Amino acid sequence: MLSRTTLGIAAAGAGICFIGYCFYFDRKRRSDPDFKTKLKERRKRSRQQKSRNGSSTLPDLTNPEALQRFFLQEVQKGEEFLAMGDIEEGVEHLSNAVAVCGQPQQLLQVLQQTLPPQVFALLVQKLPSVGARLAAAGGGASESRPSDGVVVDETVD
The missing domain is CATH 1.20.1070 (Rhopdopsin 7-helix transmembrane proteins)
Structure with missing residues (x-):
């Protein structure tokens, strides 16, 4: 004791x-x-390191190979982050992919069918800011890209 x-x-x-x-x-x-x-x-x-790591560097918008490589890389990163449960980061990368995609309507239709409705809604909300950033980085070269004013039917079956 x-x-x-x-x-x-x-x-x-x-x-x-x-x-x-x-x-x-x-x-x-x-x-x-x-x-x-x-x-x-x-x-x-x-803060500087976080902002550098948080946003992907945009490729040369006049180089189709660089755009394709960037597109595939962003789709892959977006899928990886979504699989890990980091929805914000995954949506960021997927919105970058949609912004540089040659046919964003078809990609958005595929994403609408494969992503949960909440995640897809976040993606649609993020598109205008990414389109503006792409336009600013491209110096007007992205005007031929239809992703700046994407209109998507958000009805989910």
């Missing part, structure tokens, strides 16, 4: 020491004159 009490007191003492060290370390860290600047720089780098 005595050893259990002693063990409990030792564990409580170690816990109190650990919490005290955490408070000491946090106060020391926050009192550092460069703490706020370092924190701002770290957050800025994180």
Whole structure:
């Protein structure tokens, strides 16, 4: 019985020491004159890295092989992310694929039949912003692409 009490007191003492060290370390860290600047720089780098990784780089819109490679890559990435359960990222990649597709109406019909209705609705909502980004990146070269003003029948059987 005595050893259990002693063990409990030792564990409580170690816990109190650990919490005290955490408070000491946090106060020391926050009192550092460069703490706020370092924190701002770290957050800025994180945001930049996230934005770079989040958006796919668009290919040369005048090169058909690059467009085809980009299209296949985006469809594959979209399917992979959807399979992993990351719907937002999957929709992002699929909308990129629809934006560069030569026949977006047929692709959208296939996607409407294969994707769940909620995911397809997100895809349709995302298309105008991706079309605008594609138009801005292409400098007007995407005007021949019909994906900018895609009209889709959202009725699901």
